[in-house]
Amino acid sequence: MQEYSSQAAYDRGEAVCVIGAGASGLIAVKNLRENGFEVDCYERDTVLGGLWNPQNQHSPLYPNTHLVTSRSQTEIPDFPMPDDWPDYPSASQMLTYLTAYAKHFGLSEHIWYGSEISAIEPVEGSRFEVVVKPAAGNAARRLRYAAVIVATGHHWSPNLPSYPGLDQFRGSVLHSSQLKDPSRLRGKHVLVIGGGNSGADIACEAAVNAASCVHSVRRGSWHLPKYLGGEPADYALARLGSRPKFLRRFLTDRLLKGPASLAARMGVAAEGRPSAEEPVRNGRYMEHVGDGSIQRRGEVARFDGFDVSFADGAEMRPDLVVLATGYRPKFTSVEPRLLGIEGDSPYPKLYARMFSPRMETLAVAGLVEPGVGVLPIVHWQTHAIAHWLLVRKSDPERAANFRVQVRSESEQDTARPAGSSPRHQLAVDAEVYLASLGRIIDTLEQEPAK
Amino acid sequence: MSLAAWVRRARTPAPAPVKREYAFFEPADLFDLDIKDDPEASPVLCCTGDPAGASAFNALWLKRIATSGRYAAAVSVRGQGNTPAAEGGLEARAHDLVQAAVNVPRQAVLIGHKEGAAWAALAAGRYPAAALVLVSPEKVPKQPPTPVGGPPVLIVVAESETQSKEAQTAADAYGITPLTFAGSRDDVFKGAGAEGLLDAILSWLASKKD
Numbered sequence: 001m002q003e004y005s006s007q008a009a010y011d012r013g014e015a016v017c018v019i020g021a022g023a024s025g026l027i028a029v030k031n032l033r034e035n036g037f038e039v040d041c042y043e044r045d046t047v048l049g050g051l052w053n054p055q056n057q058h059s060p061l062y063p064n065t066h067l068v069t070s071r072s073q074t075e076i077p078d079f080p081m082p083d084d085w086p087d088y089p090s091a092s093q094m095l096t097y098l099t100a101y102a103k104h105f106g107l108s109e110h111i112w113y114g115s116e117i118s119a120i121e122p123v124e125g126s127r128f129e130v131v132v133k134p135a136a137g138n139a140a141r142r143l144r145y146a147a148v149i150v151a152t153g154h155h156w157s158p159n160l161p162s163y164p165g166l167d168q169f170r171g172s173v174l175h176s177s178q179l180k181d182p183s184r185l186r187g188k189h190v191l192v193i194g195g196g197n198s199g200a201d202i203a204c205e206a207a208v209n210a211a212s213c214v215h216s217v218r219r220g221s222w223h224l225p226k227y228l229g230g231e232p233a234d235y236a237l238a239r240l241g242s243r244p245k246f247l248r249r250f251l252t253d254r255l256l257k258g259p260a261s262l263a264a265r266m267g268v269a270a271e272g273r274p275s276a277e278e279p280v281r282n283g284r285y286m287e288h289v290g291d292g293s294i295q296r297r298g299e300v301a302r303f304d305g306f307d308v309s310f311a312d313g314a315e316m317r318p319d320l321v322v323l324a325t326g327y328r329p330k331f332t333s334v335e336p337r338l339l340g341i342e343g344d345s346p347y348p349k350l351y352a353r354m355f356s357p358r359m360e361t362l363a364v365a366g367l368v369e370p371g372v373g374v375l376p377i378v379h380w381q382t383h384a385i386a387h388w389l390l391v392r393k394s395d396p397e398r399a400a401n402f403r404v405q406v407r408s409e410s411e412q413d414t415a416r417p418a419g420s421s422p423r424h425q426l427a428v429d430a431e432v433y434l435a436s437l438g439r440i441i442d443t444l445e446q447e448p449a450k
Numbered sequence: 451m452s453l454a455a456w457v458r459r460a461r462t463p464a465p466a467p468v469k470r471e472y473a474f475f476e477p478a479d480l481f482d483l484d485i486k487d488d489p490e491a492s493p494v495l496c497c498t499g500d501p502a503g504a505s506a507f508n509a510l511w512l513k514r515i516a517t518s519g520r521y522a523a524a525v526s527v528r529g530q531g532n533t534p535a536a537e538g539g540l541e542a543r544a545h546d547l548v549q550a551a552v553n554v555p556r557q558a559v560l561i562g563h564k565e566g567a568a569w570a571a572l573a574a575g576r577y578p579a580a581a582l583v584l585v586s587p588e589k590v591p592k593q594p595p596t597p598v599g600g601p602p603v604l605i606v607v608a609e610s611e612t613q614s615k616e617a618q619t620a621a622d623a624y625g626i627t628p629l630t631f632a633g634s635r636d637d638v639f640k641g642a643g644a645e646g647l648l649d650a651i652l653s654w655l656a657s658k659k660d
Contacts, residue, residue, distance in 0.1 A: 083467040
């Protein structure tokens with residue numbers, strides 16, 4: 001323990017520690033402040049905005065990243081985006097938006113940049129000792145907090161697949177997050193691996209910039225254009241939720257009939273009901289498949305010198321391979337046990353997808369893939385977390401009842417069959433999850449019985 | 451704002467965007483060395499039911515608010531002043547007010563006059579205002595949404611209308627006693643009465659540390 005400047009921890013009393021100043025972290029800080037908490041937010045990078053900031057060294061942005069969910073479904077509920085912005089704002093607009101949010105609510109003064117959390121240790125029952133390691137040389141500091149909210153996101157640690165011969169491949173291989181500049185695609189024969197949103201987007205970039213583009217996907221997935229019936233697709237589908245139940249199925253099928261038959265024609269359709277997992281939202285992809293500028297192939301079997309062989313026996317010689325294979329959740333500071341991470345799976349098991357199953361005062365914000373905009377979900381999550389911390393302080397009896405409710409909510413949640421791919425471990429049905437969040441918030445906001 | 455209210459709003463068509471007239475005045479614009487911008491004080495955003503919109507506040511309000519060290523702004527909602535008319539009722543006007551509020555550099559105090567009070571009341575249900583001030587409120591819903599973030603609320607009415615139904619509804623809705631000011635509810639924009647009213651509002655804001 002010589003590396004620490006002092007053994008004694010500085011006690012921050014009732015203050016709450018938020019880890020990460022990305023979108024989720026900023027929303028957490030604002031909602032906690034609104035409920036009267038002192039907050040210290042630690043960001044290991046030197047900028048705010050998390051994944052939306054290209055200056056962040058872990059930023060996953062690729063050329064021409066845009067939102068895949070529309071503005072009205074993605075904006076923070078109490079801080080709408082300017083209504084003259086496009087339906088699908090770009091990454092730089094998202095950064096402008098988050099910066100404005102931080103400035104509007106005066107969040108920057110609570111953020112400590114360049115401070116990585118190296119460890120979180122439970123002490124004195126429900127409190128935490130946090131070890132903060134500044135990036136620039138200084139000795140680590142120890143502080144004690146009443147609660148910790150982890151908002152480190154799950155789009156920064158690349159998921160790199162292994163293929164036979166990949167390490168001896170003679171062309172260049174990049175993960176989607178390393179492809180910062182679209183000019184790297186120009187004139188190249190490009191192979192894009194991965195059928196998610198980033199894979200489809202990068203394949204579309206390569207379709208117009210590269211000499212040729214082959215898109216390798218392991219399996220079909222559900223594709224959705226960005227507009228349906230003259231409206232942003234997610235809005236059009238969400239709106240059906242307010243229709244009577246007997247009409248909903250019929251109207252949804254009618255709305256999805258065109259895109260579904262197009263997907264079947266292009267051979268990209270997934271098996272099973274479309275709503276089972278998060279769709280790929282891209283309006284241009286089908287057009288590029290249709291005009292041949294994207295060639296779809298199956299799974300890659302192996303790399304061999306300059307060549308790549310596919311599972312169906314076809315071969316190609318790409319100049320550039322882009323691995324759009326997504327990210328794995330990674331927690332560097334918290335002991336995995338506290339988040340319910342057990343065995344080999346990197347995916348935590350949390351109560352209601354936010355509360356630690358072990359510690360009452362540890363929560364995670366934004367670790368869901370709801371298939372709709374994440375920002376509003378995080379807003380309601382942190383709203384619930386802030387109210388939970390208030391209730392816990394003021395009324396232990398209600399707090400105990402609440403724990404029971406949250407546990408039963410999460411049991412309902414895990415009873416549902418999980419998505420078919422490991423990537424969909426974090427997926428939730430937005431409708432169901434929001435209803436569950438609504439019940440949680442209602443319980444927490446009830447006037448205490450006197 | 452409750453989660454259910456947000457879900458409902460996210461699933462109804464958003465009002466058509468309009469280019470809003472937005473007037474603002476900063477303490478630095480006064481060219482007065484004695485007046486310093488107070489970074490702790492919340493900016494103020496005003497709106498009125500008067501058809502003149504934002505320009506009604508140019509005569510006295512914006513400068514006087516800026517004199518207290520606050521950033522002062524006013525907005526014309528659809529159909530007022532230089533903002534083009536567009537479809538939409540109360541909700542769309544509240545939307546205009548919220549859109550203006552998020553453009554203010556920091557968390558803003560909402561001041562609504564006459565019908566503007568109803569828009570401000572709705573806007574405070576979806577934007578965490580630093581404080582909510584309703585001046586001679588009109589058409590405020592019987593059950594306005596609970597203001598998000600629990601801001602302090604002030605209702606100010608003219609002496610002549612303390613007994614009026616509109617004022618009573620608003621006062622009951624928020625469960626507070628209105629403050630009264632001398633003069634008529636229609637000359638709140640200039641004259642001695644207006645100055646007294648504005649000073650009362652500003653000193654209330656200062657006492658709430660917003």
